[in-house]
Amino acid sequence: MAMGRVSLEKKFHVLAIDDSTIDRKLIERLLKISSYQVTIMDSGVKALEFLGLLDDDNGSIESTFTSTTQNHQEKVDLIITDYSMPGITGFDLLKKIKESESLKNIPVVIMSSENVQSRINSCLESGAEEFLLKPVQQSDVNKLRPHLLRGMPESNSFGY
């Protein structure tokens, strides 16, 4: 079967960012129930660091040697982030990821407690795949799967 090459044991790796301890606990549980491998961060800065988008030498955002961006941690298959965070907001994070050559194809999902149409529009226009209203529920997390499957090379032959 064409799907035979896909290892069924390999879990999708989701990076989740939220400055609220409670919401971090919630999203972690929701993601784990969906059998994803989860990395949780409490700030946008730490997420950028993890993704290799923070350069501490000459101020340029991304290392010119793209091989160094993600070689010190596992590949991330999807990023889900809260919108309102102190410092670097979820929106800032979204933009930086989409501006990055090495990371721009990673699907990004935004979570927000505020149902503001202009906010939703700007996130989607900036490349977010989904805008989820908090509190995030199982049905919301189910929406992540198609975006994760799209990233798999085999999925193209099935027209997902």
Add this chain to the structure above:
Amino acid sequence: MERNLHRQLANMKKSLFDQGYLDEQFIQLEELQDAANPNFVEEVVTMYYRDSARLIQNIDHALEKNPLDFAKLDNYMHQFKGSSCSIGAKKLKNECTQFKEYCETGNGEGCKRTFQQVKKEYAALKKKLEHYFQFARQVGPVEKACRPK
């Protein structure tokens, strides 16, 4: 009788919903419990009361300042409201919304009055949930999430 205890627990929960203390989000949390994570809801609620105590203090202090910093108050309340929503605290959520509206219109007296109400609801819910979880632990293994009729 075990069945009687289960029924009592279900009634307790139904009462919390009927009186408007909790909403659907609480049920969503219960659905995240399983044999490996049997106390998830209680853990989340405990975390909520621990974290929000600090926020309540911050808001109290901020309300003593003159003049009031409404942007700061709104920011604190935004965090508090968010957490309250995440545990399904319905009445609290509504009081928080009211508080935020007073922040927007710069109504200091409204904020102070509403915050007294917030603290009352916060304490009342804490007692009710403590009682609920205490009883749930007596009843025993994982209470399957069920919507009150």
